[in-house]
Amino acid sequence: QAKEGRAHILGEMEKALGSARTELSDYAPRIETMQIDKAKIRDIIGTGGKVIREIVATTGAKVDIDDEGLIKISSSDLTQIEAARKWISGIVEEAEVGKIYDGKVVNIVDFGAFVNFMGGKDGLVHVSEMKNERVEKPTDVVSEGQEVKVKVLEIDPRGKVRLSMRLVDQETGAELEDTRPPREPREGGDRPRGDRGPRRDGGGDRGRGPRRDGGGGRDRDRGDRGPRRERSEGGNEGGDPNHVPDFLKD
Numbered sequence: 349q350a351k352e353g354r355a356h357i358l359g360e361m362e363k364a365l366g367s368a369r370t371e372l373s374d375y376a377p378r379i380e381t382m383q384i385d386k387a388k389i390r391d392i393i394g395t396g397g398k399v400i401r402e403i404v405a406t407t408g409a410k411v412d413i414d415d416e417g418l419i420k421i422s423s424s425d426l427t428q429i430e431a432a433r434k435w436i437s438g439i440v441e442e443a444e445v446g447k448i449y450d451g452k453v454v455n456i457v458d459f460g461a462f463v464n465f466m467g468g469k470d471g472l473v474h475v476s477e478m479k480n481e482r483v484e485k486p487t488d489v490v491s492e493g494q495e496v497k498v499k500v501l502e503i504d505p506r507g508k509v510r511l512s513m514r515l516v517d518q519e520t521g522a523e524l525e526d527t528r529p530p531r532e533p534r535e536g537g538d539r540p541r542g543d544r545g546p547r548r549d550g551g552g553d554r555g556r557g558p559r560r561d562g563g564g565g566r567d568r569d570r571g572d573r574g575p576r577r578e579r580s581e582g583g584n585e586g587g588d589p590n591h592v593p594d595f596l597k598d
Contacts (some may be wrong), residue, residue: 378422379420381418382418411432438468443469449465451498452494455492459474477510480514499516
């Protein structure tokens with residue numbers, strides 16, 4: 349009787365679930381961990397905890413980090429955990445030249461737009477890299493808060509990133525071929541910078557050139573003044589303290 353009862357119970361259980369689940373339910377509470385370099389901890393936390401608070405407030409996941417760089421992300425919603433993980437990965441990951449990223453325009457200036465990408469990095473899209481044709485003003489193409497796709501062109505030794513929008517299809521994110529013809533060198537472009545030719549005022553060197561009054565500077569009137577000691581026969585101003593006037597010698 350016990351065996352028959354056990355078989356019956358197992359049969360009813362199999363109707364609901366035939367085997368164990370390979371993954372947790374999307375609504376089951378879970379904690380996932382990720383390890384980062386300890387040098388990146390301050391980037392995750394931010395000034396006064398600004399960055400980590402923004403991650404928690406935006407994604408809804410709880411984020412804890414210890415002194416060894418172990419991060420624990422907990423939530424009952426898998427999408428929240430994945431959003432927080434992606435955000436953190438974008439902060440600690442290094443940008444790669446030639447790679448395409450999703451970004452957001454955070455500031456527009458006269459010469460281009462600054463785009464935030466990878467969660468915590470900013471790069472400049474120069475106005476010449478927004479479209480293949482000439483762009484008069486950056487605001488004709490982008491606006492603050494706009495989502496864009498950018499390609500990393502260069503990262504200088506100081507960490508400044510140069511980006512391009514014109515080499516990426518803004519709809520699909522696919523890389524586009526650079527069809528813009530290379531710039532022609534300017535006339536005299538091979539001339540060394542030091543050889544700048546004669547000055548406009550006719551001077552040949554890099555000095556101050558001739559004075560406007562035609563004189564030779566502060567010394568132009570000193571030629572007829574003579575030595576200072578000879579300015580007065582009777583006085584001793586600026587002369588030898590042991591000097592004796594001629595009329596006393598007689």
